[in-house]
Amino acid sequence: MGLHGMGGVGKTTLFKKIHNKFTEIVGTFDVVIWIVVSQGAKISKLQEDIAQKLHLCSDEWKNKNTSDKAADIHKVLKRKRFVFMLDDIWEKVDLEAIGVPDPTRDIGRKVALIFRKNKPV
Ligand SMILES: Nc1ncnc2c1ncn2[C@@H]1O[C@H](COP(=O)(O)OP(=O)(O)OP(=O)(O)O)[C@@H](O)[C@H]1O
Ligand SMILES: [Mg+2]
Structure with missing residues (x-):
């Protein structure tokens, strides 16, 4: 959405x-x-915000690289029925690079995005 x-x-x-x-x-x-x-916004900052919510965000975790962080986030979210809401998007956001699995109907995952631009990106 x-x-x-x-x-x-x-x-x-x-x-x-x-x-x-x-x-x-x-x-x-x-x-x-x-x-x-x-x-x-940088991918690393978004990953850290998500990790806080998922209780992943230890000092050790913070030292991982972006793709390892994405793999960790993906692993946790893959097992969950989640709603992911992103507010105040100005530029393209790469959900895959962040680690957010694709939304699916069958197990109930929703992704909702708010764009600041007057036209969808
Ligand atoms: N339906 C409404 N009726 C009256 N006031 C509203 C309504 N919706 C929002 N407002 C008020 O309008 C102001 C702006 O709302 P909001 O922050 O939700 O806008 P926004 O579209 O998210 O803005 P931005 O793109 O700058 O983030 C707020 O003060 C809010 O309380
Ligand atoms: Mg707003």
Whole structure:
């Protein structure tokens, strides 16, 4: 699911409501992850934010390279029914490089993205 629009139209407000609904539904999803990307965000920063939510983020983990971090994130999320919500996207974000598995219908994975641009990227 994607949502785009100029600054201040209410994207984050709407997504917060959807986020809260997801966290209220007990038993449907294992984890609901909300990450704010912002302008110029690096993959390593996004991976660290996700790792915090998944309790992966030890000092040892922080020293791993981007592809090892992606493999770790992928391994954990692969076993979970997750909702992944990315707010304030300005540039293309490579979910595969971060380690986020593709959304699937069968085991209940959802990816929701908010774009700042007036046109979807
Ligand atoms: N449906 C609404 N009715 C009235 N005010 C609203 C509504 N939705 C959002 N607002 C208000 O509008 C302001 C901007 O909302 P929000 O931060 O959600 O926009 P945004 O689209 O995420 O902006 P940005 O692209 O800058 O992140 C906030 O002060 C919010 O409280
Ligand atoms: Mg916003």
